[in-house]
Amino acid sequence: MRTTVFPGxxxxxxxxxxxPQAAAGEVVVRVRHTALCGSDLRLxxxxxxxxxxxxxxxxxxxxxxxxxxxxQVVYIPVHCGHCDSCREGDTQMCLNxxxxxxxxxxxxxxxxxxxxxxxxxxxxxxxxxxxAPLLLxxxxxxxxxxxxxxxxxxxxxxxxxLVMGAGPVGLGVIIALRDHGYSDIHVFDPKPDRVAxxxxxxxxxHSGEGKRFKLIMECSGAHAARNGAIPxxxxxxxxxxxxxxxxxxxxxxxxxxxxxDFFMVRTFYFPMRDHEANxxxxxxxxxxxxxxxxxxxxxDAFPEGFARFAAGQHVKPxxxxx
Ligand SMILES: [Zn+2]
Ligand SMILES: [Zn+2]
Numbered sequence: 511m512r513t514t515v516f517p518g519x520x521x522x523x524x525x526x527x528x529x530p531q532a533a534a535g536e537v538v539v540r541v542r543h544t545a546l547c548g549s550d551l552r553l554x555x556x557x558x559x560x561x562x563x564x565x566x567x568x569x570x571x572x573x574x575x576x577x578x579x580x581x582q583v584v585y586i587p588v589h590c591g592h593c594d595s596c597r598e599g600d601t602q603m604c605l606n607x608x609x610x611x612x613x614x615x616x617x618x619x620x621x622x623x624x625x626x627x628x629x630x631x632x633x634x635x636x637x638x639x640x641x642a643p644l645l646l647x648x649x650x651x652x653x654x655x656x657x658x659x660x661x662x663x664x665x666x667x668x669x670x671x672l673v674m675g676a677g678p679v680g681l682g683v684i685i686a687l688r689d690h691g692y693s694d695i696h697v698f699d700p701k702p703d704r705v706a707x708x709x710x711x712x713x714x715x716h717s718g719e720g721k722r723f724k725l726i727m728e729c730s731g732a733h734a735a736r737n738g739a740i741p742x743x744x745x746x747x748x749x750x751x752x753x754x755x756x757x758x759x760x761x762x763x764x765x766x767x768x769x770x771d772f773f774m775v776r777t778f779y780f781p782m783r784d785h786e787a788n789x790x791x792x793x794x795x796x797x798x799x800x801x802x803x804x805x806x807x808x809x810d811a812f813p814e815g816f817a818r819f820a821a822g823q824h825v826k827p828x829x830x831x832x
Contacts, residue, residue, distance in 0.1 A: 511529045513527050513619070514812060515561070516553050530616065540570075541563075542639055543567045546826070546829065550562050561618075564610065565644075566617065566623070567583045585601070587779060588609040588610070588615075589602075602778055602782075611623070640800075644802065648802065650780035653784065654780035654784055655750050656727075662775070667724065670694045670724060671687060672742070673726075674697075674698050676701070677825070680727070680730070685711055685798050688711070689795060698716040731755040733760075748775055801825075807828075815829075
């Protein structure tokens with residue numbers, strides 16, 4: 511089968527390799543679309559040992575298996591299903607396994623991959639192929655963060671909300687916030703075109719002047735944004751760290767940080783049981799989510815397409831196998 515290779519130095523090549531073999535408890539998924547993700551940029555620069563791609567939608571190819579031919583997205587955290595965390599439904603935080611598809615085992619920038627059967631999430635017939643990958647990072651991660659913080663800073667309690675970083679997750683958070691009943695949602699992003707997109711989804715551009723917020727959803731992962739959130743979160747408010755950063759982060763423990771009660775919360779990916787609610791959110795907000803999928807390319811156009819994505823020219827493009 512054909513696969514992509516990320517040797518590093520902002521290069522992507524393709525290779526013909528042996529077709530993936532499903533081990534016990536696994537099935538082969540034929541990839542239709544894998545959405546590009548900003549977190550793959552590091553692999554593009556530094557290189558990857560395995561095929562990346564972790565927002566995968568495809569069709570099960572396992573003749574004789576009950577799921578053969580079904581449309582599925584791949585839930586990337588491999589999980590045991592029986593530890594305390596998994597039994598609580600927190601499958602993204604399994605206490606026994608921390609393997610992620612596309613990070614620690616081959617992912618979806620290829621014609622096919624093998625995945626554990628327990629990592630399949632069925633895509634309902636009324637959700638079209640092009641939107642299906644959004645059920646993972648763009649909707650799953652975003653909506654989980656909103657659901658997780660809602661009991662702490664509920665939408666009924668007045669107070670402005672700020673979303674920092676208007677990439678796919680930040681835009682997904684804006685849509686999920688609105689859907690959850692939050693209003694007065696502000697957005698900050700250094701790129702004017704991303705702010706304009708967020709405005710289409712009902713967010714108000716944040717000027718950076720003096721305003722403070724009850725809830726800050728930090729989606730950029732930038733240390734400057736995280737540190738900038740601390741002085742402007744209101745007492746009893748919350749900062750939710752959704753964005754990621756692999757570099758060490760230092761907090762300046764000054765008066766502003768010390769003399770305030772506030773919550774600082776990290777959320778990661780989403781529990782499997784959210785899938786149905788995420789499908790419903792996609793159905794309600796289909797026209798907004800459709801705007802995010804703004805390009806599509808196959809193997810041959812992938813290196814240039816990925817470079818354009820890295821340069822910020824696409825929001826949520828898809829790698830497609832046709
Ligand atoms: Zn991602
Ligand atoms: Zn587990």
